[in-house]
Amino acid sequence: MRRQDKTSCLFEAENEGDTDDPPRKKTTIEEQWEKNQGFELTSVEQETYEKYFYGSEHWNYFTNDEDLGPVILSIKQETLNNRDQFRILVRAISYTVHGLIPASCVFADR
Numbered sequence: 471m472r473r474q475d476k477t478s479c480l481f482e483a484e485n486e487g488d489t490d491d492p493p494r495k496k497t498t499i500e501e502q503w504e505k506n507q508g509f510e511l512t513s514v515e516q517e518t519y520e521k522y523f524y525g526s527e528h529w530n531y532f533t534n535d536e537d538l539g540p541v542i543l544s545i546k547q548e549t550l551n552n553r554d555q556f557r558i559l560v561r562a563i564s565y566t567v568h569g570l571i572p573a574s575c576v577f578a579d580r
Contacts, residue, residue, distance in 0.1 A: 515566050518559060518566075518568050519544065519559060522546070522557055522559070523544050523546060523559065526546060527546065528545060528546035529545050529546070530543070530544050531543040531544075531545070535562075538562045538564065539562060539563050539564075540562070540563065541561070541562045542559075542560070542561045542562075543559070543561075544561075545557070545558050545559075550570070553572060553573070554573035554574075555570045555573060556570070556571045556572075556573060556576060557570055558570075558571060
């Protein structure tokens with residue numbers, strides 16, 4: 471397998487054409503997003519979403535970060551061991567984070 475030097479790829483892209491300001495090169499994440507036309511959940515992400523979020527009250531927030539590409543935050547409030555907690559699932563093309571945040575870390579009065 472031949473490894474490409476990213477520096478030479480960027481250098482070649484900068485020198486193409488006669489314009490003074492070449493178009494910005496798309497990141498790998500942007501290219502993957504356009505190719506797939508959205509997110510495709512892996513089995514772990516799908517299982518996590520189905521186990522903890524699907525069919526229960528929760529909120530989804532979407533954004534498009536310049537470096538990360540599209541990002542989805544799923545959040546739900548739940549009580550475990552008599553403690554209020556927030557379950558979060560953050561999904562981006564390059565990573566997924568799932569965990570619990572105690573409500574006491576979010577609200578000063580809990």
